Amino acid sequence: MILSIALPLIVAAVVALASPLVLYPLLARAGVVDIPNERSSHHRVTTRGGGVAQLAAVWLSGTIAVVCAPSLESQRTMAIVIGGALLTGVLGFVEDARGVRIAVRAGTQLAIGGVVALMFVTTTEASWWLVPTAALGFATYVNFTNFMDGINGISGLHGAVVGVSYAALGSILHVEWLTVVGAIIAIAFVCFLPWNFTPPGVFMGDVGSYLLGAAIAASAMAAHAAGIPPLSIAAPLTIYLADTSTVIIKRVLRREKWFQPHRQHVYQRLVDAGASHLATALVVTLLSGLAALVGVALATRVIHSPSVAIAILTVIAFAYLSLPHFSRIKDH
Template sequence: MIFVPVLLCLVLSACLPLLVRPLLVRLGIMDVPNERSSHERPILRGLGLAVLIAMTVSGVVAVIALAVTSPDIERWWVLLLIVVTGTFAAGLLGLAEDLRGLSVGVRSACLLLIALAVPVALLLAMRAFPDPFAAGPLNGITVDRGGALPDFIAVPLPFWVTIALVPYAVLFISSYINVANFMDGLNGISGFHGVIAGLTFAAAGFCSGLPWLVLAGLILAAGFAGFLPWNLSKPGAFLGDVGSYLLGGATAITSFAALLAGVPILATIGPMVIYFGDVGVTLVKRVRAGFKWDEPHKEHVYQRVQQLGYSHVAASSMTALCTLAASLLGLASFYVAPIWWIALLGGGLLVLGVYLALPRLLARGRGHI
């Protein structure tokens, strides 16, 4: 059941560009180099449309498969449906930006609407269908580890906590969609991020006994894995806003849904630490230097690494390796007592610190001042 929609997503993501690419060429959707660009010639963009179609179709198949094969008492498919729908809405907003362009006000309003609708829908689903979260002690889902380690129990957050988290979710989801868009500036960087984030969520779903989360994570990973060859091979093509919004939406929505379902918070945010850190620190530095935060620039850490002479793939791989390290530290929270989570958090912040210092460290290694 799990691998049919995942394989479908991978095949569609890899093959659909054959149909989407001519359409984008006909529409003339090109990425022309500007102050923010790390490429020197116009490149076709908008190929994220293929990923959007692949993830949506396979997501719907996964929802149907989960609904048909799960017992009536288990309503996991409802959560997966909300994740798929919210992800589709984020990608659709990015597609509108690619095709027609949107004013800042309209784009911001749509982002906030998506970021509000998703947590409210998740809250209502968990309120209306408590049964899937009552399969074990403490009203949670018990994962038997065979005696080698204590059993893990995924206990959903109390209803009053989920209500209090709605404002946080609005800021969290809308911000990360923008963050993913800011970070989509090198070949490979978004594809690598989607694969790592997806596999991390799938592992979290496996560790917590949540099949809907396994499916959501694997579909995310498969969608962006299928795009990578098109991005990395000549003549190349970019995701466009449709792809970066899709990536940000899928990652943030899946992360928040997993948090509500009882996944340890460090496991839900591990894949996002590097991206949030890069964008946050860069924007603060620019504002303190007197620049407008929304002005185009090439001062993100990954861009400064590439400017030292490293290839797009090399710079993107460094970012991906740091994201992988932070993700693994987050997943480690399944296997240690919560009292040790502060140490894992410290490890994640250390990884972020190393990442932020990469331009200086690499410049010294190459003899730059």
């Protein structure tokens, strides 16, 4: 059991930290760069697609985890989760390298999510109508993660907090595959941070944000199929869901094209108000961590009522959404 957990994590860390030495110069020579636009929080052309290191780390460590898994059920579940995440990450890399039309991206994300959901439905007693719902949820969170990947550190830290949360839920509730997958997500993405912050820096790109969103979404599907409370699964995603949902709703109500680049996310407004990338990313991570603790408390019956958990998560979300208002007050 120790080998089935420790070996994949060691491989994830080594690959995520070391592979950029080879991969990032290749990206730079291939001209895979990020040019500042209306959404950007940076002002110079920067190499993007750095998430290829996380793609490699998840691929190699995930393969080892599947091979070393103690049961056929764990092997199958991890293979589905890792496979769905990798396919989505490859789609993101193609978008980074050459561009993909929105309709093709959306259709591919829905298709991958649908296949992942279908594989879980066929082995459980879940209703078939959940397949399109889960596919839509999968594609939605992949894009939400992409929308939130606009400043240094935020995605690496999001992977860390969600991964640790899922690993904790798996350990506490004796769902071993979730412990392993959660830990792989956490380690693979936290190891991006040194490369993200060390000059000249590199951006994760769509390959990284797609991979992260898909790994989380597929893990959430599988965790739900394993009987983990849905609210516990969704809790660490509270801040990302709240930020992106409110922005989209506001833009739709104003009849704006919600899918076009903008700077209306809470985290972007905090940076525009003078907060550093790191400080803003840490605020998002801290509140996401608090939300994750609520989810764990619900799963372990420290919090007995889902209504109480929802109330606490709502307070956390509103506190985050209110931060730009307090920044304006401070400025005045």
